[in-house]
Amino acid sequence: MREIDVKEIIPIVRKLCIDASIYIGKDVVEKLKEFQEKEESPIAKEIISIIFENQRLAVEKQMPLCQDTGVAVFFIELGQDVHLVGGDFYEAINEGVRQGYKEGYLRKSMVDDPIIERKNTRDNTPALIYLDIVPGDEIKITLAAKGGGSENMSEVKMMKAADGIEGVIDFVVDRVKRSGGNPCPPIIVGVGLGGDFEQSALLAKKSLLRSLTEKNSGTKWAKVEDEILERVNNLGIGPQGLGGRTTAIAVNILHKACHIACMPVAVNIQCHVHRHKTAVI
Amino acid sequence: MPGTKYLQTPLKDDNLKELKIGDKVLITGTIYTARDAAHKRLVDLIEAGKELPFDIKGQIIYFVGPSPARPGMPIGSAGPTTSYRMDPYSPILLDAGLKGMIGKGPRNKEVIDSMIKNKAVYLAAIGGAAVVMAQSIKEAKVIAYEDLGPEAIRELKVENFPCIVANNIYGNDLFDEGVRKYKK
Numbered sequence: 194m195r196e197i198d199v200k201e202i203i204p205i206v207r208k209l210c211i212d213a214s215i216y217i218g219k220d221v222v223e224k225l226k227e228f229q230e231k232e233e234s235p236i237a238k239e240i241i242s243i244i245f246e247n248q249r250l251a252v253e254k255q256m257p258l259c260q261d262t263g264v265a266v267f268f269i270e271l272g273q274d275v276h277l278v279g280g281d282f283y284e285a286i287n288e289g290v291r292q293g294y295k296e297g298y299l300r301k302s303m304v305d306d307p308i309i310e311r312k313n314t315r316d317n318t319p320a321l322i323y324l325d326i327v328p329g330d331e332i333k334i335t336l337a338a339k340g341g342g343s344e345n346m347s348e349v350k351m352m353k354a355a356d357g358i359e360g361v362i363d364f365v366v367d368r369v370k371r372s373g374g375n376p377c378p379p380i381i382v383g384v385g386l387g388g389d390f391e392q393s394a395l396l397a398k399k400s401l402l403r404s405l406t407e408k409n410s411g412t413k414w415a416k417v418e419d420e421i422l423e424r425v426n427n428l429g430i431g432p433q434g435l436g437g438r439t440t441a442i443a444v445n446i447l448h449k450a451c452h453i454a455c456m457p458v459a460v461n462i463q464c465h466v467h468r469h470k471t472a473v474i
Numbered sequence: 475m476p477g478t479k480y481l482q483t484p485l486k487d488d489n490l491k492e493l494k495i496g497d498k499v500l501i502t503g504t505i506y507t508a509r510d511a512a513h514k515r516l517v518d519l520i521e522a523g524k525e526l527p528f529d530i531k532g533q534i535i536y537f538v539g540p541s542p543a544r545p546g547m548p549i550g551s552a553g554p555t556t557s558y559r560m561d562p563y564s565p566i567l568l569d570a571g572l573k574g575m576i577g578k579g580p581r582n583k584e585v586i587d588s589m590i591k592n593k594a595v596y597l598a599a600i601g602g603a604a605v606v607m608a609q610s611i612k613e614a615k616v617i618a619y620e621d622l623g624p625e626a627i628r629e630l631k632v633e634n635f636p637c638i639v640a641n642n643i644y645g646n647d648l649f650d651e652g653v654r655k656y657k658k
């Protein structure tokens with residue numbers, strides 16, 4: 194048994210929020226370069242260059258890559274041999290978010306109720322927290338700071354087994370097509386298959402945590418990802434929806450077991466400001 | 475890119491006449507920020523026959539909710555937000571004299587028709603290139619709806635603010651034509 198004071202978590206979460214907003218992952222840069230080389234549209238090529246310039250300036254000026262610094266989504270793996278002391282675990286995460294968004298000059302984008310009042314909570318809380326209990330005595334905290342523009346282009350569909358893998362691919366491609374320039378392409382397409390209604394959505398979001406340069410460990414899934422990526426890039430949407438060959442730079446799929454009557458499919462769209470950072474305590 | 479054009483606000487019909495979709499434009503002058511919540515309030519004022527917090531004639535509205543400014547800086551990161559959420563409001567503002575909009579993503583038919591009718595343009599800024607865009611913003615001050623936080627209306631002084639013409643006054647649409655060109 195390892196005792197961890199929840200107060201230790203606060204500065205770690207604070208730093209995750211600030212770092213994720215400024216420093217883009219190497220995998221995103223690598224993929225953008227690869228696609229820029231293949232890009233046929235001059236406007237698209239120039240847009241990708243401006244994205245690189247933005248990544249450089251964000252670090253130089255210590256400013257967030259995008260003004261929408263997102264809702265703070267946490268995927269936490271809590272070791273079952275950890276004993277949390279010193280206060281409320283969830284509140285410690287929220288306090289870290291509060292401090293990070295204030296001290297990092299990040300935008301506060303949360304409203305207290307979704308439709309009637311829509312009053313800004315002014316500190317970007319509450320965070321969305323998903324907890325998994327795992328073996329061990331560590332806590333692994335992953336923050337995904339999710340922007341609203343790309344999140345809005347996401348969708349869950351309860352399909353039928355008879356739709357087959359082709360039906361699933363058609364749905365994913367169509368979802369990207371209907372999104373057009375709205376989610377700030379180049380995008381990353383997260384796909385969750387199986388589980389149930391809500392788990393498919395969670396799988397789609399979690400799939401985005403896999404490095405973009407890492408292939409799917411299941412060969413047949415890797416092939417499906419390649420097929421979706423090719424079809425998506427044949428849509429011609431291009432960076433910002435202004436036309437081009439670079440609509441998506443990666444497709445990531447996560448799948449799980451599901452009920453004999455069901456075939457849930459979820460698509461979570463992620464923009465090129467793909468912010469996620471992990472810390473282990 | 476086909477060509478770079480310079481625009482000064484308030485916009486004049488003569489300058490807008492020559493804009494083609496895909497043109498790169500650099501804007502200098504004053505522009506105003508507004509997102510969903512501010513749009514709703516502006517439209518409510520127009521419908522109630524009341525005066526707007528700024529003179530909208532010939533002006534540009536930039537769809538943005540910037541991040542907070544660091545001390546000594548005029549503004550934080552300031553890239554565009556998705557424009558379709560403003561589609562229900564834009565035709566009313568265009569009828570009131572608005573001449574330009576800056577945002578990201580395509581507009582609906584009502585907005586495009588209203589741009590033709592009112593000789594107005596829609597300019598695409600690059601979503602997610604928010605630090606680049608902030609470099610062209612020299613001053614920012616909240617002029618209305620402070621209670622809305624990031625969604626308050628700000629008056630921005632910009633110099634060579636970079637955009638791409640997405641819809642010109644003739645109804646051409648880069649979102650449509652660009653995609654058709656590269657579709658396979």
Ligand code: SF4
Pocket residue numbers: 259260261262339340341342343344375376377464465466553554555601602603
């Ligand atoms: S979709 Fe992404 S890049 Fe576009 S405005 Fe939102 S957070 Fe920024």
